[in-house]
Amino acid sequence: MEKRTSIPANALIWFGAGVSLAEILTGTFFAPLGFRDGGIAIVVGHIIGCVLLFLAGLIGARTRRSAMETVKMAFGARGGLLFAALNVMQLIGWTSIMIYDGALAANSVMDAGHWLWCFVIGVLIIVWIRIGILRIERVNTVAMTGLFLLTVLLCSVIMGGTGAAETSAAGEAMSFAMALELSIAMPLSWLPLISDYTREAEKPVAAAAVSALVYGLVSCWMYFIGMGAAILTGESDIAQIMLHAGLGAAGLGVVILSTVTTTYLDAYSAGVSSESIVRSAAGRSVGIGVTVLGAVAASLYPMDDITGFLYIIGSVFAPMIAVQIASYFLLREDAAGRSVHAVNLAVWFIGFLCYRWLMTLDTPVGSTLPTMAITLLLALVANRVMGGRSA
Numbered sequence: 001m002e003k004r005t006s007i008p009a010n011a012l013i014w015f016g017a018g019v020s021l022a023e024i025l026t027g028t029f030f031a032p033l034g035f036r037d038g039g040i041a042i043v044v045g046h047i048i049g050c051v052l053l054f055l056a057g058l059i060g061a062r063t064r065r066s067a068m069e070t071v072k073m074a075f076g077a078r079g080g081l082l083f084a085a086l087n088v089m090q091l092i093g094w095t096s097i098m099i100y101d102g103a104l105a106a107n108s109v110m111d112a113g114h115w116l117w118c119f120v121i122g123v124l125i126i127v128w129i130r131i132g133i134l135r136i137e138r139v140n141t142v143a144m145t146g147l148f149l150l151t152v153l154l155c156s157v158i159m160g161g162t163g164a165a166e167t168s169a170a171g172e173a174m175s176f177a178m179a180l181e182l183s184i185a186m187p188l189s190w191l192p193l194i195s196d197y198t199r200e201a202e203k204p205v206a207a208a209a210v211s212a213l214v215y216g217l218v219s220c221w222m223y224f225i226g227m228g229a230a231i232l233t234g235e236s237d238i239a240q241i242m243l244h245a246g247l248g249a250a251g252l253g254v255v256i257l258s259t260v261t262t263t264y265l266d267a268y269s270a271g272v273s274s275e276s277i278v279r280s281a282a283g284r285s286v287g288i289g290v291t292v293l294g295a296v297a298a299s300l301y302p303m304d305d306i307t308g309f310l311y312i313i314g315s316v317f318a319p320m321i322a323v324q325i326a327s328y329f330l331l332r333e334d335a336a337g338r339s340v341h342a343v344n345l346a347v348w349f350i351g352f353l354c355y356r357w358l359m360t361l362d363t364p365v366g367s368t369l370p371t372m373a374i375t376l377l378l379a380l381v382a383n384r385v386m387g388g389r390s391a
Helices: 007-018 021-028 031-063 067-075 079-109 114-131 137-159 176-189 204-233 238-244 249-277 283-300 307-330 342-361 368-386
Strands: none
Touching: 007 204, 007 249, 021 079, 021 176, 021 204, 021 249, 031 067, 031 176, 031 204, 031 307, 031 368, 067 079, 067 249, 067 307, 067 342, 079 114, 079 249, 079 283, 079 307, 079 342, 114 249, 114 283, 137 204, 176 204, 176 307, 176 368, 249 283, 307 342, 307 368, 342 368
């Protein structure tokens, strides 16, 4: 009988994805909005993003296909290659960013050299990849238990601190709409990955729901830690907050474990996506190669501000999932046997341009929701009129 991942295993995987320095650091950008408005933007944005994450995971879970194979169902075999390539590029970017942030924070806690921490984190990620998704449950159980306790300790130190008043919150002013987009963008960045894990689940629908729910709750928690740290202490450097709070080794544990458990998913899925581009590619080997590349890039280049990167992710993957929702759930089509689904690809491109244009307007509801509504409606109308024409 083929081995499948359990519901707890999927929950642990996405708990590890949510506990991330990148998410804590992104949360610090919400500080100028204050607790109330910043908190609303975080929660509402994650609800929107995680509903989309669930739907993406559900497609892969029901069809037992990887994330990029499900994309081919909407855009055709060759059309899906565009998104597979874009996904590999964003995953290389995420791997580099995560290793960079982890090494920077670890070096602030224990000064051993930025490049050395990049090497250590890279080696640990490769160990996770070598263990493999179907055999990592026990390792993740131990790691996540320790990480949960360390994160609770970090949260209590930050929220119990006697820092500056809310009026001294650091950071540049940000509109509510832009904050909402930053909150939605993080779950959106996982859209091209989630089916790589839900396809292996014993109970597909439950696994997709638990994955999105656990990730959403934990990600919100990380955002709130970042925002709370910036508001209550006037400090946006999480490593310095941990150091000044006297966490020492515990803080170092949060940094290392959170970086490894999150970045492992990025590198692993880069390998899985590469198999959709080149059939002969060995996913695990590519994942290891991506980790090495990310570690080298992280040791050489500064990667301090990722907001632009997140907005690019939103502009690519928000219209993509809108087309997938229309294609799978409403039109009930499977274009994987075609070369290119020209109509859906054209609709996605219009959605991409729409997102970028709406960003310049700074609408009260952000860019994701109106872009998805327009893209989904356009996909339905265009396919009715054109009959799902392929090339």
